[in-house]
Each structure stands twice: as structure tokens, then as C-alpha cells.
Amino acid sequence: MDQSENTSLLDSLSSNFPSTTNDFDTLKIFVKEDEWVQAATKLKDEYGLSFFSWLSAVDWENDVSVGDPPKENVQPSFEILCCLSDTSDGNFVILSTTIDKTNPIINTLVNVFPGASWHEREAYEMFGISFEGHPNLIKLYLPDGFEGNPLLKSYELLTREVKPWPGEVDVEPMPESDEEIKGDDEQ
Amino acid sequence: MTTTIDPENLPFISETSVSVEIETEGMTLNIGPQHPSTHGVLRLVAKVDGEQIFNVEPVLGYMHRGYEKLAEVRTYPQITTLVNRIDWVSGFSNEIPFIAATEKLMEVEVPERAKYIRLILTEMARIASHFVFNGAYPLEIGALTPLFYAMEDRERVLDLIESVTGGRFHPNFNRIGGVKPAAGAGPATKKDIQDLPAGFYQETRDSMETILKACDKFEDLVGGNEVFIARTKNIGVLPSEVASAYGVSGPILRASGVKFDLRSTTDYLPYKDFDYEIPTGENGDCYDRWFVRLQEIRESAKIVLQAIDAVPSGPLQAKVPKIIKVPEGECYVRAENPKGEMGYHLISEGGLGPYRLKIRTASFSNISVLPWLLEGVLIPDLLAIMGSFDFVLGDVDR
Amino acid sequence: MSFGLELAIKVGVIAAIAPAMALALTIIEIKGSAYMQRRPGPLHVGLRGLIFPIAEVIKFIQKEDIIPTKADKSVFKWAPAYIFISVFGLFVIIPASPTLIVRDLELGVFYLMAISSFSTIGVLTAGWSSANKYSMMGGLRAAAQLIAYELPLILAVIGVVIQAETMSLVGIVEAQKEWGVPFVIAGQGVAFVIFMVAATAEMMRVPFDMPIGESELVSGFLTEYSGIRFLLFYISEYINLFVMCAIASTLFLGGYHIPLLPVEWVNFYGPLVLIGKTFALAAILILIRWSFPRFREDQLQNIAWKILIPLSLANILVTAVMKVVF
Numbered sequence: 001m002d003q004s005e006n007t008s009l010l011d012s013l014s015s016n017f018p019s020t021t022n023d024f025d026t027l028k029i030f031v032k033e034d035e036w037v038q039a040a041t042k043l044k045d046e047y048g049l050s051f052f053s054w055l056s057a058v059d060w061e062n063d064v065s066v067g068d069p070p071k072e073n074v075q076p077s078f079e080i081l082c083c084l085s086d087t088s089d090g091n092f093v094i095l096s097t098t099i100d101k102t103n104p105i106i107n108t109l110v111n112v113f114p115g116a117s118w119h120e121r122e123a124y125e126m127f128g129i130s131f132e133g134h135p136n137l138i139k140l141y142l143p144d145g146f147e148g149n150p151l152l153k154s155y156e157l158l159t160r161e162v163k164p165w166p167g168e169v170d171v172e173p174m175p176e177s178d179e180e181i182k183g184d185d186e187q
Numbered sequence: 188m189t190t191t192i193d194p195e196n197l198p199f200i201s202e203t204s205v206s207v208e209i210e211t212e213g214m215t216l217n218i219g220p221q222h223p224s225t226h227g228v229l230r231l232v233a234k235v236d237g238e239q240i241f242n243v244e245p246v247l248g249y250m251h252r253g254y255e256k257l258a259e260v261r262t263y264p265q266i267t268t269l270v271n272r273i274d275w276v277s278g279f280s281n282e283i284p285f286i287a288a289t290e291k292l293m294e295v296e297v298p299e300r301a302k303y304i305r306l307i308l309t310e311m312a313r314i315a316s317h318f319v320f321n322g323a324y325p326l327e328i329g330a331l332t333p334l335f336y337a338m339e340d341r342e343r344v345l346d347l348i349e350s351v352t353g354g355r356f357h358p359n360f361n362r363i364g365g366v367k368p369a370a371g372a373g374p375a376t377k378k379d380i381q382d383l384p385a386g387f388y389q390e391t392r393d394s395m396e397t398i399l400k401a402c403d404k405f406e407d408l409v410g411g412n413e414v415f416i417a418r419t420k421n422i423g424v425l426p427s428e429v430a431s432a433y434g435v436s437g438p439i440l441r442a443s444g445v446k447f448d449l450r451s452t453t454d455y456l457p458y459k460d461f462d463y464e465i466p467t468g469e470n471g472d473c474y475d476r477w478f479v480r481l482q483e484i485r486e487s488a489k490i491v492l493q494a495i496d497a498v499p500s501g502p503l504q505a506k507v508p509k510i511i512k513v514p515e516g517e518c519y520v521r522a523e524n525p526k527g528e529m530g531y532h533l534i535s536e537g538g539l540g541p542y543r544l545k546i547r548t549a550s551f552s553n554i555s556v557l558p559w560l561l562e563g564v565l566i567p568d569l570l571a572i573m574g575s576f577d578f579v580l581g582d583v584d585r
Numbered sequence: 586m587s588f589g590l591e592l593a594i595k596v597g598v599i600a601a602i603a604p605a606m607a608l609a610l611t612i613i614e615i616k617g618s619a620y621m622q623r624r625p626g627p628l629h630v631g632l633r634g635l636i637f638p639i640a641e642v643i644k645f646i647q648k649e650d651i652i653p654t655k656a657d658k659s660v661f662k663w664a665p666a667y668i669f670i671s672v673f674g675l676f677v678i679i680p681a682s683p684t685l686i687v688r689d690l691e692l693g694v695f696y697l698m699a700i701s702s703f704s705t706i707g708v709l710t711a712g713w714s715s716a717n718k719y720s721m722m723g724g725l726r727a728a729a730q731l732i733a734y735e736l737p738l739i740l741a742v743i744g745v746v747i748q749a750e751t752m753s754l755v756g757i758v759e760a761q762k763e764w765g766v767p768f769v770i771a772g773q774g775v776a777f778v779i780f781m782v783a784a785t786a787e788m789m790r791v792p793f794d795m796p797i798g799e800s801e802l803v804s805g806f807l808t809e810y811s812g813i814r815f816l817l818f819y820i821s822e823y824i825n826l827f828v829m830c831a832i833a834s835t836l837f838l839g840g841y842h843i844p845l846l847p848v849e850w851v852n853f854y855g856p857l858v859l860i861g862k863t864f865a866l867a868a869i870l871i872l873i874r875w876s877f878p879r880f881r882e883d884q885l886q887n888i889a890w891k892i893l894i895p896l897s898l899a900n901i902l903v904t905a906v907m908k909v910v911f
Contacts, residue, residue, distance in 0.1 A: 023516060023517070023518070024291050024292060024516055024517070024518035025291065025518065026517065026518045026519050028517070050428075050431045050432065051431045051434065051436075052431070052432060052433065052434040052552075053434055053521075053528065053530065053547060053552075054434070054530070054532075054545065054547040054552070056532070056545045058534060058542075058543045059543075066259060066260050067259040067260055067538070067540060067542070068536060068537075068538035068539070068540070068542070069536075070536045070542060071515060071536050071537050081532065081545070083519060083530075083532070083547070087431055087440070087445050087447040088447065089452060090447075090449060090451075090452025090453060092519070092521070094519060094532075113432050113433075113434075114429075114432050114433055114559070115432055115433035115434040115435075115552060115555055115556070117555065118551070118552075118555045126255075139248075140247055140248065141247055141248035141251040141584060142248060142251070143248065150253065150256055151255060151256055155256075157256070157260065214718065216718055216719075216722075238722075238882065325878060328878040328879065329791055329792065329794070329877070329878035329879030330876070330877060330878040331618075331622075331791070331875055332618075332621055332622050332875050332876065334622075335622040335623055335624060336622075336623070339623060412876075412877065412878065414792055414877050414878045414879070414880060415878050417880070417881075417884060418878060418880075418881060418884075565881065565882075565883070566722075567795075567881045567882070568881070
């Protein structure tokens with residue numbers, strides 16, 4: 001069911017959480033850092049969103065070492081995203097908060113959703129964000145002795161030093177004209 | 188506790204009761220990363236006492252390929268190729284949510300024919316994945332024969348997928364705006380349009396009928412076997428609240444009694460036009476998880492039989508520019524992968540590739556519940572439970 | 586003939602027959618399983634599949650002899666020998682006809698049970714000396730399983746001994762000749778089933794192959810064995826299969842005896858009849874191997890202690906009562 005049609009959910013969410021957006025069928029709620037755990041608990045208890053989908057982070061940075069920088073200048077920060085869903089209608093909500101890059105600490109969601117444990121460990125090793133209160137915050141994927149946090153925009157990829165982005169095509173280009181690809185009317 | 192025995196003053200045994208407890212420590216057993224039963228390179232560090240397990244800690248990362256970082260340095264069509272390889276058993280179904288997310292941000296209208304073809308191929312990928320489970324799970328319990336029967340039926344489906352897309356495991360058939368319209372990589376002229384091959388409809392009908400019969404055979408041979416029932420009933424019961432809290436999705440959640448299927452709640456593909464049931468289990472034990480997947484094969488075959496008769500005519504791909512630039516925006520699209528819920532959170536800043544792509548895979552969340560579930564079980568039961576979770580390491584480690 | 590010459594001939598014959606039987610059973614197993622699993626390879630490749638056992642033997646012989654560093658070397662090397670010796674020892678009493686037998690011991694059945702339990706030591710020492718946690722677990726599981734299933738094996742045979750009034754195997758076959766019907770029909774049907782189940786467990790075949798537990802313990806107590814040492818285990822497993830089925834057919838199915846053929850030529854058709862019955866039983870066991878998953882050990886032990894032993898005791902009781910009354 002299209003989320004944008006579920007106006008009752010949208011209305012009740014907007015009344016409780018002032019900054020809720022609904023673009024592209026994705027309900028996104030912004031909360032402040034210190035309301036993180038509270039908001040998650042509220043969504044679980046009152047709205048029935050008890051299915052923990054995922055938790056991750058985004059590194060907003062103007063000075064990127066690989067890829068394209070953001071179109072407009074952003075304030076460098078980490079944005080933590082957590083997606084919760086319900087198990088009956090398929091409504092989902094993305095909870096988002098912004099934390100400071102110089103001191104990236106946030107409370108853990110493990111007491112509300114036990115499944116957050118591994119996702120937080122992954123965010124810890126990929127971005128360097130510490131989760132306060134996490135019982136076992138150690139590396140998940142990367143081998144022992146790995147230095148650095150790979151998903152930070154400032155992390156440099158060795159091969160990109162050699163080849164420019166998005167990567168030169170290694171084979172000869174196909175002989176083709178510059179028309180648009182048309183979808184054909186026949187089958 | 189140990190007693191100290193004083194040789195001078197040994198009491199008569201009949202007068203006192205000496206209780207000595209022999210302390211045994213647990214043994215640390217490393218299951219994996221190379222092991223016949225972990226589906227790939229999963230390492231479980233298990234503390235065992237004889238045959239019983241105290242606790243289990245999975246160690247991941249042996250297959251980590253860095254997909255999320257890789258997605259930041261690739262263009263959108265290149266990522267379509269990469270994404271096939273996350274859950275390599277059902278290659279086609281990994282592309283769907285990613286393409287749907289890109290199409291959502293670009294606000295592209297996908298033609299109906301392309302949607303139906305996508306649906307048929309997704310259901311075939313689901314059948315293929317569940318047949319792998321059907322063959323490999325009895326193998327872990329000890330029955331060596333169903334593997335061959337399952338693989339034979341799986342070959343029929345893979346042949347069909349190959350005749351349409353050219354690839355069995357990694358079809359790379361989706362394009363932004365539809366499915367691949369032309370042979371080769373050149374521009375689509377009227378002569379080059381390569382649609383569904385001749386005889387596809389009839390072959391699909393025949394194969395699906397055979398698969399429905401094969402499901403009956405499996406239900407009888409494997410599900411009716413007393414030893415199989417004794418090894419899987421009431422083993423590894425997963426309550427539904429725990430499953431939700433850990434993010435366990437897909438057939439495992441349905442086997443625990445929650446009737447939740449993303450195919451019926453989302454509209455990226457036209458599932459609403461077809462008539463199918465959502466199988467659920469009662470107890471949430473290993474037998475239910477096996478049975479739910481067997482039922483899902485049946486339902487998928489029925490959907491394909493209905494869809495084959497209803498494919499509309501029309502173009503195969505919408506008009507999109509040659510160099511694809513997705514406008515700014517952020518969206519999360521999720522789909523029902525055979526293993527569970529697979530979703531892509533795409534944050535785009537208008538470039539040739541995404542700014543951030545978060546891949547939510549089903550098996551990662553599914554096996555995060557294993558330490559909770561595996562306390563106090565015996566080692567053969569550990570393998571039965573792990574096998575019933577049907578995870579793939581590419582899905583876990585990305 | 587002098588004792589030495591007779592001994593040499595008998596040892597030579599056994600040394601020739603036993604591996605030949607093992608090879609024949611390997612061929613039946615491979616082709617049977619290929620039929621059941623629809624694998625065309627062993628059915629068509631290489632002279633219709635007959636080359637496979639020879640190819641396997643050659644493969645194993647030419648492999649490197651690897652002994653783990655921390656393994657207990659002398660124990661590790663001797664472990665296959667225990668099993669090999671115990672199965673060869675059983676050939677002494679199998680009657681191919683009333684005179685074609687190595688030695689018709691008066692205590693045939695007693696000897697049989699004693700020697701067949703000798704292989705437990707081999708399995709346990711193989712598991713322990715390999716310095717590998719998986720092998721040790723496989724060895725311990727094997728010890729528990731083999732000891733548990735000795736009892737139903739012995740108790741099932743006691744019923745036959747009571748009915749035949751003799752422990753010598755030739756005597757048991759003669760008793761069946763007198764009865765006119767083999768013992769499996771003449772009242773020992775339950776004992777036959779118990780014997781076959783217990784024999785499958787003694788040979789550690791699926792559905793009782795927890796000690797080997799292929800998908801769990803990566804071959805269990807056999808994990809660290811490769812090359813010729815593994816070949817010894819492998820061949821002794823098949824010789825064990827042959828011997829157990831031969832004994833079952835002797836005790837329950839009538840051995841070398843078939844009612845219609847004349848008695849003077851028993852030296853010619855006796856061995857063939859025995860081999861035929863043995864292969865029939867072995868084929869059933871092979872069929873079961875590829876059809877069933879394996880039991881967990883506690884289920885296995887439950888079956889032995891709570892089902893098979895009480896049943897076999899009841900069988901003895903009933904046989905004894907019937908023997909006295911009739």
C-alpha cells in the first residue's frame with residue numbers, strides 16, 4: 001500500500017514529531033540527538049512499529065576524496081538513520097538524527113530493539129561512531145589490525161588515486177551514435 | 188567444589204556423605220569458516236560442554252566486499268551489475284529494489300510489459316533459491332538424496348531464466364526504466380529488439396506444472412520421513428516478538444506465525460493482479476521453516492502460471508537519457524527477496540552515482556538472532572537450526 | 586594335510602575373498618546410489634561404472650601419508666589395524682557349506698560377538714589420537730553408540746541360539762534345515778529386525794552415522810586419516826558390511842541351505858547361496874542409507890536402551906517359553 005496514501009498515520013506522526021517529511025513514499029522523521037531513544041520507544045509502543053529493519057549512518061561532507069560532493073554546501077556531520085516497520089500493513093518510518101563529527105557519540109538502541117546490536121557495531125567500525133551503552137562494541141566485518149573507518153568520505157581508496165572517477169572504461173567503446181535510447185513500440 | 192582428604196582422619200564412608208563435584212570447563216569449538224554445513228564462510232565460535240552449547244558467537248567478515256563504498260564510485264548501470272552478486276542464489280531479485288529506488292527518484296514510469304516480465308523472473312528466482320534450500324537442508328540433517336532431485340528441478344527454472352536473460356545466476360537484466368530491450372549493447376533498432384524467446388510461454392507452463400508435482404513429491408519423501416520430523420520438530424522455536432525485535436524477516440518470520448509478506452504491501456511489481464496465498468507456520472520450529480518454503484515454491488509456481496497468461500504487449504523500457512543522472516532525493520525501497528526483506532536506501536545528490544547507498548540485506552538480520560536462539564542446544568541441533576535459516580554469506584557480509 | 590599347509594590355504598582364500606567382496610559391495614553401493622539419485626556418471630562412465638572401485642583404490646594408494654604434528658603417532662598408526670583385525674577375524678566362522686569353513690568353533694556365536702566388539706577400540710583410539718576436536722567428538726560419540734548397540738545385537742542372537750540349541754554356526758544352519766523354514770519365519774522375525782538395526786548401528790552407517798556425521802563433524806573420527814590409512818578404514822567398513830550380512834543370513838535366513846537342491850552338491854552351491862543372501866541384505870541396507878537422514882545421539886541412545894533392549898529381552902523370554910512348552 002502506498003505510504004503516501006496513509007494519511008491517518010501521517011497526521012498522527014506529524015502531530016507527535018514536528019519535522020516529518022514524506023518524499024518519494026518515504027516517511028522520514030527528524031529528531032534531536034537526545035531524544036533518539038525516546039523517539040524509537042515511542043514509535044515502537046504507540047505506533048506498533050516493532051520490526052527493526054536497519055540502522056546506519058551517512059557522512060555529510062563537502063570535501064570528498066572519491067565520488068561527487070553534495071550539490072549544495074552542507075554542514076559536515078553524521079546523520080544516523082534507523083528504519084522501523086510494522087508487521088501488518090507494511091508501513092515504515094525512517095528515524096533520523098544528526099550528530100557532531102568531532103565527538104560522534106549517541107545512545108544505543110539495544111535496550112529497545114536487541115537487533116540493533118550488530119547494526120551499531122557495523123556503524124562503529126565503518127564510521128567511527130561510538131554507541132553509549134552498547135554491550136559489545138567491537139569490529140564486525142573488518143579484519144584485526146585494520147586501520148581507519150572505510151565509509152567516511154575522507155577515506156582514500158588506493159585505486160582511485162590511479163584512475164579518475166568514475167573509472168575509465170578499460171575496453172574500446174562500442175561504435176554508437178549519440179541518440180537517446182528509445183523504447184520501441186513493437187514487442 | 189573439591190574436598191581435601193586428610194589421610195590420617197579418613198572417615199568411614201558409611202558415616203559421612205562426601206560430595207565431590209567434578210568441574211569441567213567448556214571447550215571452545217570453532218565451527219567454520221571452512222565447514223561442510225555453514226553456507227559459505229561463516230565462523231561460529233562455540234563454547235561447548237560435551238555436546239551442549241553454552242554460547243555461540245558468529246564472526247563475520249570473511250566475505251566482506253565493501254559494496255556500500257563501491258556503490259559510491261560507480262554509476263547507476265554499473266551498480267546494477269554489482270548488485271546481482273549480493274545474494275547469488277537468486278540473482279534477479281537483488282536488482283529489483285535498487286532499480287525501483289532509482290526509478291522512484293527519477294520519476295520514470297515503467298511500462299506494464301516490463302513489470303510483468305520482472306515479476307515472472309523474480310518468482311522464478313524465488314523458486315530457484317528455495318530449491319537450493321530444499322536440497323541442502325536435508326543434506327545437513329543427513330539425507331543425501333534430496334539434493335539431487337532438487338537440483339534437477341532447479342535446472343528447469345535456470346534454463347528458463349537463461350533463455351530470457353542469457354545468464355543463469357547473475358542475469359543483469361534490469362535496466363533503469365524497464366528490462367533490457369536489445370541484444371548486445373548497441374542502440375535498439377527494430378531489428379535488434381530481443382523480447383521473450385519463442386516457445387517461452389509453453390515451456391514455462393510445462394516447467395511450472397512439473398515443479399508443482401515435484402513439490403508434492405518432496406512433501407511426501409522428506410516431510411513424511413520420521414527421522415526428518417524427529418530432527419526438526421520443536422527444534423529452534425523462534426517466538427514472533429523476538430523475531431520482530433531482531434529484524435528477522437521472510438520465511439522465518441512467517442514460520443513464526445506473522446502473516447507479513449512485502450509482496451502484498453508494496454506496489455513496485457503488480458502482485459495485486461494475482462491470486463496467491465501467504466503460507467505461515469504455527470510453532471516457528473525448523474519443520475515449519477522448511478514447510479513454509481516448500482509452500483512458497485508452490486505459490487510462486489501458481490503466480491507464474493497466472494502471469495504467463497496475462498503479459499500485456501508494449502515497450503520493454505521507458506525513455507531514459509543515455510547518461511543516467513538521478514536528481515536529488517532520498518528514498519528507501521524494499522522488496523521480498525527469497526531470503527527475507529531486502530531494501531536499498533538511496534541518497535542521491537544529482538551525480539552519476541549515488542552519494543550513499545545503504546543495502547539492507549535479509550540474512551544479516553536473520554542470523555543476528557542466532558546467539559539468542561542457540562543457547563543450550565546440542566551441536567546436531569545447531570546445524571539443523573542454522574540450515575533452516577537459509578542464509579547466504581554474500582547476503583550477510585555484502 | 587599338514588596344519589601349516591591348511592592354514593596357508595585358508596588364509597590365502599580369506600585374503601582373496603574378503604577384498605573381492607568389499608569391491609563388489611562398493612560397486613553395488615555406487616551404482617545403487619547413482620540410480621537412486623539420478624546421477625548418470627557411475628552408470629555409464631568407465632565400463633558401466635565397474636572401474637570406480639579400482640580407481641578409488643589407486644587414488645588412495647598414491648596419496649601422501651600425512652600425520653598431524655600433535656597426534657599420538659603410534660596410536661594413530663595402529664588404530665585402523667584394530668578394526669581391520671576384528672573384521673577379518675569374523676571370517677573364521679562363516680560357513681559357506683558344512684565343510685567349507687575355516688574352523689567350525691563350538692562357541693561360534695560367542696566368538697562372533699567377542700571379536701566384533703573389538704573394533705570399538707579402534708574407533709575410539711582413532712578419534713582420540715588425532716589431536717583434533719572434531720575427531721575427539723566423533724570418537725566419543727562412536728564409543729557411546731557402539732557400546733550401546735552391542736547389547737541388542739547379542740540379545741537378539743541369543744534367541745536364535747535357544748531355538749537351535751547350539752552355538753556353532755554350522756549347527757544353527759543344520760537346525761534350520763531340520764525345522765524346514767529359516768528362523769526368520771520360524772519365530773525369530775523380531776530378532777531379525779533387531780539384529781539388522783543393531784548391525785547398522787555397529788557399522789556406523791546412516792541412519793546411525795553420528796560418529797562420522799558428515800555434514801557436522803567433517804568425517805568425525807576419520808577426519809585426519811588420508812591415503813592408505815583411510816583406505817584401510819574404507820575397506821574394513823565394506824568387509825564389515827559383508828560379514829554382518831553374511832552372519833545375519835546364516836543365523837536367520839538359512840545360510841548356505843536352500844530346500845530344493847540336492848545335498849551332495851552343497852559344496853558347490855553353498856557359497857553361491859550364501860553370497861546371494863548376503864548381497865540381498867546388503868542391498869537393503871544400502872537402500873536405507875541413501876533414503877534416511879541421521880539420528881541425533883540422544884535419539885539414537887533412546888532407541889537402543891528404551892526400545893531395542895526391552896524388545897530383545899522379551900524375545901528371549903518368548904523363545905525360551907516356546908522352547909520349553911513345545
